Amino acid sequence: MKYIDLRSDTVTKPSPEMRKFMMEAEVGDDVFGEDPTVNKLQEMVAEILGKESALFVPSGVMGNQTSIKAHTEPGDEVIVEAESHIMNYETAAPSMLSGVQLYPIQGKNGVITVEQIKRAVRPKAYYMPRTRLICLENTHNRAGGTIFPIEEIKKIREFALENGIKMHLDGARLWNACVATGISPKEYAQYFDSVLVCLSKGLGAPVGSVVAGDREFIEKVRKYRKIFGGGMRQVGILAAAGIYALQHNIERLKEDHEKAKFFAQEISKIPVFDINLETVQTNIVIIGVEKTGKTPDEILKVLKENGVLLSSGSYMKIRAVTHLDVSMEEVKQAVEIFFKLFA
Ligand SMILES: *Cc1c(COP(=O)(O)O)cnc(C)c1O
Numbered sequence: 001m002k003y004i005d006l007r008s009d010t011v012t013k014p015s016p017e018m019r020k021f022m023m024e025a026e027v028g029d030d031v032f033g034e035d036p037t038v039n040k041l042q043e044m045v046a047e048i049l050g051k052e053s054a055l056f057v058p059s060g061v062m063g064n065q066t067s068i069k070a071h072t073e074p075g076d077e078v079i080v081e082a083e084s085h086i087m088n089y090e091t092a093a094p095s096m097l098s099g100v101q102l103y104p105i106q107g108k109n110g111v112i113t114v115e116q117i118k119r120a121v122r123p124k125a126y127y128m129p130r131t132r133l134i135c136l137e138n139t140h141n142r143a144g145g146t147i148f149p150i151e152e153i154k155k156i157r158e159f160a161l162e163n164g165i166k167m168h169l170d171g172a173r174l175w176n177a178c179v180a181t182g183i184s185p186k187e188y189a190q191y192f193d194s195v196l197v198c199l200s201k202g203l204g205a206p207v208g209s210v211v212a213g214d215r216e217f218i219e220k221v222r223k224y225r226k227i228f229g230g231g232m233r234q235v236g237i238l239a240a241a242g243i244y245a246l247q248h249n250i251e252r253l254k255e256d257h258e259k260a261k262f263f264a265q266e267i268s269k270i271p272v273f274d275i276n277l278e279t280v281q282t283n284i285v286i287i288g289v290e291k292t293g294k295t296p297d298e299i300l301k302v303l304k305e306n307g308v309l310l311s312s313g314s315y316m317k318i319r320a321v322t323h324l325d326v327s328m329e330e331v332k333q334a335v336e337i338f339f340k341l342f343a
């Protein structure tokens with residue numbers, strides 16, 4: 001059976017054009033810094049984000065964790081949003097790899113305010129953890145692809161600078177925020193000491209993320225990437241997919257946003273589902289299933305039997321994500337299947 005796969009924007013497969021571009025990539029040993037295609041990708045991303053330097057890493061998690069490691073010392077505290085990827089989907093890595101404590105703040109749709117952060121920062125006392133880093137997520141995965149308002153980021157940055165606190169952006173889907181708002185990646189990135197972006201989500205590359213920051217910071221990240229086992233060799237083949245993705249697949253994200261909006265509007269007409277349409281700002285739709293009287297797993301199973309794949313979200317929620325391998329036509333078919341099963 002061919003499924004309509006709305007589980008994640010990571011399920012995309014490299015297109016024939018992308019594969020051709022990968023095949024023709026010049027390569028070298030990247031642990032020696034000699035892979036020209038990796039170097040080119042890193043320069044491209046540094047330029048796009050307005051940073052001095054950038055580093056290719058195998059995954060978004062490695063990008064976040066090497067950044068946390070490079071910014072902190074054991075015993076430091078890192079402020080995160082309670083529903084963030086770093087808090088929920090990175091297997092407690094900050095405690096294991098960096099020996100830091102996370103301080104989760106409950107946001108609204110993934111957004112925390114400078115006022116909340118002010119209350120979370122520790123006074124300088126030897127018997128308290130040192131607040132060292134604030135991590136923000138844009139767009140916010142678990143909140144449903146929501147955009148972090150740049151005005152709030154600006155205020156948080158001013159406060160962080162006054163208090164000697166670093167800032168890291170988990171921008172796995174920063175591209176989606178940029179396309180939805182018209183704000184450039186550079187405009188967002190200027191407020192952060194480090195930025196992680198993914199190439200393997202909406203952009204359709206099979207592997208890869210990039211961390212950007214100043215030169216000294218990136219040299220530290222390079223060391224931790226090696227320590228965490230992410231030093232790779234002739235990896236220009238993968239970097240080429242990233243270059244191709246950056247050149248061809250950013251603008252088209254708006255199609256994914258249109259598909260998600262359409263899907264959300266239609267599904268919200270089914271009385272047993274709860275969707276907050278306000279949060280459908282990019283390519284993710286979170287659907288509350290409590291009123292169906294079924295568990296998320298039961299709903300997912302019925303959908304699968306009828307050819308549609310979704311994934312589970314937080315408590316009593318399921319999630320649909322649009323991406324470049326699912327057409328508007330297929331989204332319409334998925335809507336029909338939802339109506340047939342649940343309306
Ligand atoms: C997917 C994701 C990551 C991690 O990416 P992987 O490549 O799967 O390790 C980090 N942050 C956010 C917000 C994500 O959605």
